[in-house]
Amino acid sequence: MADLHDWLTRNAETLDQTETLNDEVLPALAAHGCFRAGVPLTLGGEPGLHGDVRDAILGIADVARYSVTAAFVYWGQRSFIEYLLQSSNSALRDRLLPSLLDGTLAGATGLSNAMKFLSGMEPLSVHGTANGDGWTLQGKLAWITNLRAPRFVAAAAVAPVDNSTPLVAIFASDDAGVERSANLPLIALRGSNTAAVQLDNVAAPADDIIATQAPEWLAHVRPAFLGMQCGMSLGLATAALEKAAAVAAKGRGQLSDDIAAARQTLAEHTQQLLDGVADGRFVTAAPLMFKLRIAIADLVQQAVTLELQAKGGHAYLMQEEDGFARRWRESAFIPVITPSITQLQAALAKHAATQ
Ligand SMILES: Cc1cc2nc3c(=O)[nH]c(=O)nc-3n(C[C@H](O)[C@H](O)[C@H](O)COP(=O)(O)OP(=O)(O)OC[C@H]3O[C@@H](n4cnc5c(N)ncnc54)[C@H](O)[C@@H]3O)c2cc1C
Structure with missing residues (x-):
């Protein structure tokens, strides 16, 4: 993974601001086995911590620490793979899975x-x-x-x-x-x-x-779909809080408690997400997952704000740019990824009205 992290670190700005690496990002992720995370070993998966979609959520989070663009490509590819894993059409799965796993097909x-x-x-x-x-x-x-x-x-x-x-x-x-x-x-x-x-x-x-x-199948696949999307938020929040903590440790100690509290909340939300995806509770209790997705999106905004506040005016200096401006732009995507925060709030209001 160190190779992939290096590649992402070198190319995160290019991936965010240009189309020059459009062709390269998918093969770069595939070369490190990313799309095999959480796929059953019998179908071409790689062994992981959990052996199910939780490994993909954590994999996407890991990539999002470096580049949300790459994590988003990972999410698209791995979500499509998940659809095939959760489909009863095994012939379609057998036909497409090998080239999706090795990244030769998008x-x-x-x-x-x-x-x-x-x-x-x-x-x-x-x-x-x-x-x-x-x-x-x-x-x-x-x-x-x-x-x-x-x-x-x-x-x-x-x-x-x-x-x-x-x-x-x-x-x-x-x-x-x-x-x-x-x-x-x-x-x-x-x-x-x-x-x-x-x-x-x-x-x-x-x-x-x-x-x-579709309705029954979508409800069943939604926790994996949403869980992998939350992976992008988890990785981005982790990166911003790491930067904030590093700056705070060098003198801006006033924010240390807030940064530590945000990191603690991030760890708790991560665990709730992984547990809920694993035990199936989000299939029957979708509002629980919607609330968690909203809380995680809020945490991303808090994390990039803490990074900004820790750096203060230095965050605005080009010569000190270390990815903050990109993370700030990337964070703007989090509330609008489907289901957007607005969509989730509407769905929760509708649910509350029927109770
Ligand atoms: C970079 C990027 C990549 C994307 N990639 C994908 C992808 O791979 N696959 C994919 O499926 N989607 C993708 N999307 C779509 C994305 O998921 C949408 O941005 C998301 O669904 C938000 O929808 P929205 O624009 O309607 O905003 P929302 O947040 O849903 O809504 C914005 C406003 O419009 C109102 N509104 C929304 N819908 C309605 C409606 N039907 N009638 C009346 N008012 C409404 C809301 O109440 C709100 O006020 C992508 C978007 C972006 C920006």
Whole structure:
């Protein structure tokens, strides 16, 4: 891992501010076995501390300490892998898993719209018409990350036009009717291959269906999806608090108690997240996980603020820049990752009203 940490340290700014390493980040992560974390050994996984998705959460957190862009690519790829692990379509899993694990194929997750749909916030943006052997897809995914050349596969939730139960299907970049936009001009995370995708009469045969019953399947996969996203926050908060503590230790001691308290809270939230993902409680008690995701996002804001306060005016000096400005920009992404804090608050309010 030291090699990967070195690579990330050298390239974190480039990954955040340019598209020059778009092609390199996925292979760099794959070369260190990242996508095998938490995958069963029989399916090509690597042994880890827990042997399940918790290893991927911790792996993403580890990468996010150095670069949230790289952690986000890791999240997209590993989430797609998780969908296959949790799919009953074993033929699809066997077909795609080896090239996803070794990073020669990129996997993208277009499920933010689906997660909003699950919380009753918006309709699905991809529609499907049954065509005898599966579905014909039509629609648009406005934001989707890890759309790496030369070829990617992506997952989307599909609303059948006959109003039957939504499903989750995959499509590939070389399928007829798939049109990827240019990379979106982002203020940060620019090395993440994030673009929009238009689907025009794209064939999704039965072989390419991840789940025939999207609501039930999405509720089941959501803890892993959300848990891995929280991994980005955990890593970023860890990095900012490490920097804050290092500065405070050199004289700005006034903040030491606040920094120590934030680190303690971070450790507690991490444990709650790992325990909840492991014991399945977040499947049945989604509000518990939503509250934890909000608390972890708050902690990220607190952590970067503590880093800023510990450094004071020095945080503004170019010659003393050590990644603070990037972490500050990266932290702006945390509240808007699906499900965004706004979406979670709306879902919690709705839940409270039904109690
Ligand atoms: C860099 C980047 C990469 C991304 N990558 C992916 C990806 O790989 N896969 C993916 O699926 N998504 C991706 N997204 C999408 C991301 O997850 C969305 O930003 C997220 O869903 C937030 O949605 P939103 O913009 O509607 O903001 P929200 O925080 O949900 O909402 C903003 C405001 O709009 C209101 N609002 C939201 N929805 C509605 C609605 N339906 N009707 C009325 N008001 C509404 C809210 O109440 C709030 O006031 C990416 C986004 C970014 C910035």
